Amino acid sequence: MSPRGAVRAGQESAVAGPAWATDLLGGLRGAAGASTVALAVRRGCEYVVLVTGDTAWRGGAPAGPDTRFEIGSLTKTFTALLLAEMAARGEVALDDPISRFLPRAAAPHLQDSRITLLHLATHTSGLPRLPPGFLRRGAPSWFSNPYAGYSPADLRRALTLTRPRAAPGTRVHYSNFGVGLLGDLLTRAVDGPTGPAPADGGFDRLLSERVLRPLGLTRTNCAADQPQAIGHWHRRERPAWQMPVLPAAGAVRSSARDLLTALDALLEPAAPPAVPDTLRTALTDVTKPRIALPRTGSRIGLIWNIRPRPGHDLYHHSGGTRGFTAFAGFSPQTGVALTALANTSPALTGAFIQRAYLDLRALAHDASAAA
Incomplete structure (x- = not known):
């Protein structure tokens, strides 16, 4: 059964x-x-x-x-399936550098190494857990919706400010930033650098088309406006979680x-x-x-x-x-x-x-x- x-x-x-x-x-x-x-x-x-x-x-x-x-x-396990599915199509390769999908000015500063899609999917990119500046930006809504106000401009700014904590591929360091960025890059690989921004639902659409609908997952997506259980923190209701710019992370x-x-x-x-x-x-x-x-x-x-x-x-x-x-x-x-x-x-x-x-x-x- x-x-x-x-x-x-x-x-x-x-x-x-x-x-x-x-x-x-x-x-x-x-x-x-x-x-x-x-x-x-x-x-x-x-x-x-x-x-x-x-x-x-x-x-x-x-x-x-x-x-x-x-x-x-x-969510990250579904992002991994999308990555592997696109690799099977030949649209991306696991060893593609992230610079392939980013404008030169937006790529993180590196010295003698490069970050690949595989690094992002194994938490070995060296990127920090959260984007630079995120804690200050999300502090006012930290216990409700810290990602809700994070914008595409914030992400672009964070990328230019990022300095990897370790050389890519040398250390495992869990990174919401890295996997959120991975989802953005996969969307860019299909739609192009000028295609829909993450906040426009590009990742959700791509994930649904390539992974969720083929598997018959009819109740699974990123939509925050569909019926769901009410979340609680110490028995106090929390608003629906929103991640418009880094949806692939959570x-x-x-x-x-x-x-x-x-x-x-x-x-x-x-x-x-x-x-x-x-x-x-x-x-x-x-x-x-x-x-x-x-x-x-x-x-x-x-x-x-x-x-x-x-x-x-x-x-x-x-x-x-x-x-x-x-x-x-x-x-x-x-x-x-x-x-x-x-x-x-x-x-x-x-x-x-x-x-x-x-x-x-x-x-x-x-x-x-x-x-």
């Missing part, structure tokens, strides 16, 4: 499923402290999508498998059912029907290890973090906005995938994400031991 048929009509808001899955959901809700938590799991040939609670603490409707959540940095919304469909495609790239060959290639390419982290044994694919376990690997990523927390992960060797969503901001302890990761690890361990 596919994720699309994993929940019967009339079950959408009920916590109804096998005991092992309802136990996982209960643990996640306890870790989240949210008004609604969604869990979607594949365990071999078994699919479960469970949701509990309402879309808001006060006055919310019952949430279901198709309720949209802001997924924050999980603007996507999705549902538990859609995310499980995407993970299912990553587990079995040859299985989804009517998927273009370029996207099938991309589904495989994003999972290839690209970077090995010293002393840990961990690796990085295109955006995905990879942790080796005895007999199998765990691929995982998390995300958060001012009102939502999200996790997704899968294990190709065991056929296990899990995504968890909550409508509350990430806790400083990371309890929800850690619980989701440990649940994924336990499911994959049990499946590996039973094989």
Whole structure:
């Protein structure tokens, strides 16, 4: 049974499923402290999508498998798929320098090295976590919508002021700036340097055309004006998250059912029907290890973090906005995938994400031991 048929009509808001899955959901809700938590799991040939609670603490409707959540940095995994799909078409190459897509005056200052698209997709570009000047610009709305007022002119200015923290390719340093820039460059590669600016929806359109619609992800996009759960920070409502200029870093919304469909495609790239060959290639390419982290044994694919376990690997990523927390992960060797969503901001302890990761690890361990 596919994720699309994993929940019967009339079950959408009920916590109804096998005991092992309802136990996982209960643990996640306890870790989240949210008004609604969604869990979607594949365990071999078994699919479960469970949701509990309402879309808001006060006055919310019952949430279901198709309720949209802001997924924050999980967006980056979709940006990676777009990059790999465009590389499969020959529109870009992973080793293309970013200067290929930028006016000369806008490129970051480098001495004897260059930043490539692969560097951006593996957090090895040397770019800082946030654009220069962003903290000062976003400070007035830091706990609600710090990216909302960030303009294309701000991005151009930041690029000219940027000085990489390390030579490209020499150090892993997580960068929202880098992946947000990657989305901008991919849009430019198709539309040209004078095409639609990110604030005009160019990235959302391209992502939908190349990745989301072919995979059947009908509840997934960057739109901030479509129905979704209400985000909360300490039980206080947060406005819808907006990232008009750097959407590739964290603007996507999705549902538990859609995310499980995407993970299912990553587990079995040859299985989804009517998927273009370029996207099938991309589904495989994003999972290839690209970077090995010293002393840990961990690796990085295109955006995905990879942790080796005895007999199998765990691929995982998390995300958060001012009102939502999200996790997704899968294990190709065991056929296990899990995504968890909550409508509350990430806790400083990371309890929800850690619980989701440990649940994924336990499911994959049990499946590996039973094989």
